[in-house]
Amino acid sequence: MPAEQREAAGHESAPATGYRLLLPSQWAHIPLRQGTEEAVEQVLQQTYARLPAGAPADKVGPYKQELARRFRESVATARERNALDLYLPVRPVGDEEFIPGASILVTETVLPAQKGDGPRTSPSEVAVQLLTEDSPAHADLSSGEVDGALAVRREHVAAATPDRGTLVASRRVEYIVSVPGDPNRWFVAAFSTIGGGDPRDELAEALVEWFDAVMATFRWRHR
Structure with missing residues (x-):
């Protein structure tokens, strides 16, 4: 994706209509x-197109079918969550022809409008509530800003749940960000990786740092 520029100052207070991220071409x-x-x-x-030209047809056919099945299944699962966008690494990274086991899922949470004249819940309190409702006891929570908007970051290791189709544990990082101009909308970017087979290994650590760097490129779109 091309690098994006920050919106002009005159639009910073306008309601956000979308977002932009800077991701490498392998995604x-x-x-x-x-x-x-x-x-x-x-x-x-x-x-x-990257499959070996001389590969036997009786091997290539079933491989393509299984690849398509798994890929479409991942997309269908994301759509069931009413997500906005899914980002996946689909081309090798570096000279080792390695594709990391990772994904980024973007969703949106819309809260009911607050009624009455009572004291309004602050955005920071709402963000923490949204993230701590189902947070594991060992989750790491921190707060800050993403492109000028309040953000809460949660990181934890999710155990494997074979009954739900998740066969291995994964390292997860979520950013939940208040949407400018609309206090009832929250943007959520959820990153997940299995690392090199252990969600706490060096590869997982490197990929988490990479995702934090990706979120530093996040910019709101105001039109």
Whole structure:
């Protein structure tokens, strides 16, 4: 994705209408509200094109079918969560032809409008409540800003849940960010990785640092 510039100062107080992230070219963007099938098919075709030209057809066919099945299943699961966007690494990184096991899922939370004349809950209190409702006891919580908006960051290791199709533990980092101009809307970017097979290994640590750097490129879109 191309680098994005910060919005002009005159738009900073206007309601946000979207967002922009800077991601390396090895990552694919799958929009989940419209254009999903086109994006999925493009990723699959790019992946198929990297298969060895001389590979036997009786091996390639089943491989393509299984790859497509798993990929479409991941996208369908994301859509079931009413997510906005899914980002996945689909091309090798570096000289080792390595594709990390990771993903970024973008969702939106809309809270009911507060009624009455009672004291309003502050955005920081709302953010903490949203993140701590189901937070594990060992979750790491911190707060700050993302492009000028209040943000809370949560990091934890999620255990494997085979009954839900999750066969290995994963390292997860979530940013929940107050949407400018609309106090009832919250943007959520959730990163997940299995590292090198251990969510606490060096690869997982490096990928978490990478995701924090990606979130530093986050910018609101105001039109």
